[in-house]
Amino acid sequence: MKCTLAERLTGHHTRPMETRTALVTGAAQGLGQEFAVALAGRGYRVAGLDLVPQPETAGKVLDYLELVGDVTDEEQVRAGLERVIDQFGALHVVVNNAGVYPAKPFEETTAEDWRRVMRVNLEAPFLVTQAALPYLKAAGWGRIVNIASAAVFTAPPAMVPYVASKTGLIGFTRALAAALGPYDITVNAIAPSMVRTATAERTVGADGGFEFIRDRQAVQRTQEPSDLVSTLLYVVDEGSAFLTGQTLNVSGGSAFL
Template identity: 35%
Template structure:
């Protein structure tokens, strides 16, 4: 994929996290300019350290809290005033885990704000430029938890369901302007998200028992799928969800 996305401007939320880190590096390797939004200072520092010197000028680290929506909107207006954003990757998410009745309404709203409303704001900011140039790619990161196999994740699953609905609605509405919108549903990857499980060894066994591919997924597996969906080669694919899960959920 080297050079395949040269000149493309990518907006990526959650860009320094467990799955975002490698994808950001792969986008840079493909020639893209990446506006990487993440609030975690230590992860941002590691991403910057891992960025090759020749690509550093194309990486713009935006250390922002997505719950500060006025600040997000102002920054996006500044970015899009220069040139259009070509690719939007709505990836940022928080994932508290506890029984549904234990969540306060404020906690439920916080998950929706980060996981869904940030996607609304980023997509709305990029849309005019994509429409004007007749080309755009939107990739929403959902989850295989939508299959119903997990408990104590109600607000997270709800938010991913909203992103799935938006994927299909945006694909239908934006297609006439040369804009595609697709979703990827990652399976169980060994990231910080797994730390919510009280029995790590038991969880790994659970994962391997359910996958048809008997190895753990890597960030490269996610990155390869996202880069494909962001490319010219995926121009006739829209409104779809690709499960990157080692053959766990099959449709």
Template identity: 40%
Template structure:
């Protein structure tokens, strides 16, 4: 990871200089590399993740010269009051410039087998945490007349998967919020976009009983015949958070190798 970060640093250095970024799920499969590349681009990153081992790995992979701008926040997003308190602390003296709502849980079983508690838990992590994070950052973004919000949705919204009802529901909610926030916040210089990752080889794929069969299924559906990498997501995030993307808002950008072309 350190080598890959060093390779991209020369092209992205300074893109996010001085920007303060809040990133949920920052140490996970897609978040890890994006966090490193945002640090290389000059950002101060408040990386929220509940997984201690992944947080330790992220810290270990962060080059020493960038480590002073990495703020690891280890917490469970289901604790709304604790999240609100932490965000109040983070924004007390300076605004957040970028919010990336990425954290999600991904249970898989037939819809009738979910309890209402399980359905609420998915919504709590995947949607309510995004509401809290965005609300906490909004006033500062509005006051400075600049802000970037990115919601991570999913290719599953196309309807090609079963047994993921609460996850798909949560991602549909984020897509709706993306469009509502883009319309409402645009007058303040704030953009809001979504990124819909395709089938990336992360921990989420462990739910599939036949890994090789699933890999073939993915490549058969993609126009680009390789698996996606976390850098593919990081590059999209960096573009959408840059000044150059200031006229793009309310969009759901598929990063999926050409799987969905709607």
């Protein structure tokens, strides 16, 4: 049963919050960790899938399942989803957050650079979503959230493979929303600006990347992981059932759609 408006406003839900489960990829640090903690704060049991162990995230989430695996490996992804169901019994939300964004001039980009970006940023969401889909259908409703990028709209010249992969992810979001609507499963994308994370500090921070982006935003500060939390919680809310196939541009006004 779905919640009535009165039940949503008063917090009295017909489906107890503790029965909900979310999977977040790239949950070891940064934006993925912020999402995992925020979802746990809303009563979700959370599974995090990352290449590395996630002790910091696990220490911040009461009911957390740590999955160490490669999001680009179909067998590892399916095995991880099976563990989620074994432990929690259901799955309702998938957040495809894992991504890579090497900055390199196009002329210096190798075919392997291109393939790696496409595997992590575009193929992995396909693999994770396809493996999760039977469980979302079994739950009777679902939310799939793909983390895209405002770079799709601003097109930084040193990130051609990244922009191409995230543009593909937005197309994936739209087409998948049309395919899964009949199952009460919504699919949306969130497009952040350059978020201050440890990875971003290492890759672009030293070269003044944060300042470059900040100066081109209407909101003149660097985006933090916490700036995306309210949007994620809005998109995954059961009351957001009519929001699907959309890309929410949460980038401080670096681009206007």
